[in-house]
Amino acid sequence: MQQLPLNVRLAEHAVFESFHAGPNEAAIACLREAAAGAGPRFTWLWGPGSSGRSHLLQAAVTAAHALGRPSIFLPMAQRASLDPAMLDGLETASLVAVDDIDAIAGDGAWEPAMLLLYERIVASAGRLVMSSILPPARSGFRLPDLASRLSTAAVYQLVQGGDEQLLRALQKRAAWLGLELPDVTGRFLLTRVERDMAALCRELERLDREALAAQRRLTVPFVSEVLGSAD
């Protein structure tokens, strides 16, 4: 008999505990401090897509909230559904996390609003953490004043390790989902799925559902079967 998975998802995926730090320990330590209201006032993470920028920024927001500190996550890639007025009053938050801040580069309304938010945060006690594909000076801001001010941040490049790091990251995520991902199965997955953390996580969530329904462990034959059925 097949067990039907309940449509209940884990409360939080994007937390520090589900992220494999690998070579990015210093960046994570800095974000944890920011969540607690300590460390540098401004932090900038940069790296390619799927390097974990959004995950870490959301983790910081969640951690701040758990400490009773109001915080906000702003996904600038979705700025079309937001408005620069969204930045008003955010200096009252303990932590403001601006994800994909480069998405507002060159935008005549968002850039000045961000500049003013920066100034208000300087005058308050809050912290600002940002993420982008590139460092501040190369993120393409039209206002030199904004690029210059944001470059006071402690800048960290998120480094994606090789396959071994990817495997450890995937295993950590699996453990967070309550799954055991043996090395051999993990390596098998890395050879069959796009070697990109976001794609691998999507696959892992699908495997989680299928494994629960079929009451199976994540063995190579089972994963092969599931991947094959998707083709």
Place this chain on the structure above:
Amino acid sequence: MTSLWTDCLRQLQADLSETDFNTWIRPLQVVEDSETLRLLAPNRFVVDWVTDRCLGRIREVVARDSSDAARAVVLQVGTRRPEPAAPAAVTTVSIQLQRPSPPPGIRLNPNYVFERFVEGKSNQLARAASAQVAGNPGGAYNPLFIYGGTGLGKTHLMQSIGHVIQANRPEARVAYVHSEQFVQDMVSALRHNTIGEFKKAYRSLDALLIDDIQFFAGKDHSQEEFFHTFNALLEGQRQVVLTCDRYPKEVDGLEERLKSRFGWGLTVAVEPPEMETSAAILITKAAAEGVELPEEVAFFVAQRIRSNVRELEGALRRVMANSSFTGRPITLDFAREALRDLLALQERLVTIENIQKTVAEYFKIRVADLLSQRRSRSVARPRQVAMALAKELTRHSLPEIGDAFGGRDHTTVLHACRRVAELRETDTRVREDYQNLLRTLTN
């Protein structure tokens, strides 16, 4: 956090995507009493979103969980003050609702004081003028116009003036306002029909510190209003301090009458700091955080990060943060390791070819001219500058640099570097050209 609100959060977490939850629900602050669950949002935009998508659900949970008569749920713009350092009882916390027309500007940054400003040749005059104005506001130097590139300390000087004025006359109304804020305040006042209050707020100041006035370019209506504010303050012998990223006459899109008036008082420039000043800035900033930064580390960072003081500060913060996390002392090797990716990025960017291209563009000659045997001054001087930059910004040996410039001998490169160093001391034009190129190449 109250258990009632915790229940609401649990429900909303199940209803919303994780991103939406972090964006719209996390920033809400809650104040609860026996009759009301009051939710405070940072702005109207959040209020509207939560009202549309979640308020119904929150009311359901509150009605379900309240044992006595159902509590009212109120959602409004506002914040709890003071912000609790740790989760604290919320019953004693007062609420500050957003005022429709806040007073102009933001609080002065307590770190921006003269005592923390590191003086060097590049900013000596600007600092001295600022100190004069601070001691005698509304006097001879009115307005004081400070100009220079971004991240060189204009805001620091301007706010230092504000601190001194306020310390000498605690009742003085001093406002630090970014020009963009002035524009936004004015637009908002026009929209809400409160322009009279806006004018009064600005014109009754004892000192107006207005940053980055290049933001007024092309905004005619704001310029008009600023012109009148400016005149009113000057007539009342109140101090005005302005900063800009360039000399007033060079700001395109600014009315002539404003440009002319900005020049009535004293205009001073801040230049990019020399390396000794940059290193001193780093040591001072570290000391302000209670960290003793070894001189060799300060020089190492200052030598490699040349674009502006803010970027320098960012690098320092990173070194200090890493030292604090790892518990390791700050040494040269530690700094090199902590800034590895930042330095690798800079080195990748600055190549001899890149330097040749940038220098040729700057002096409006061709790269082929730089590599040619021509010795006319219009080509020889840019070639020397390019060689000196190549020595400073890359790790190539002198023979390699000579090779890259049309197969020249390494002694030619050495001569070029010495000549440029001399000229930078004696010829303002060469010094400015060199600094501009340095900033372009490292930013």
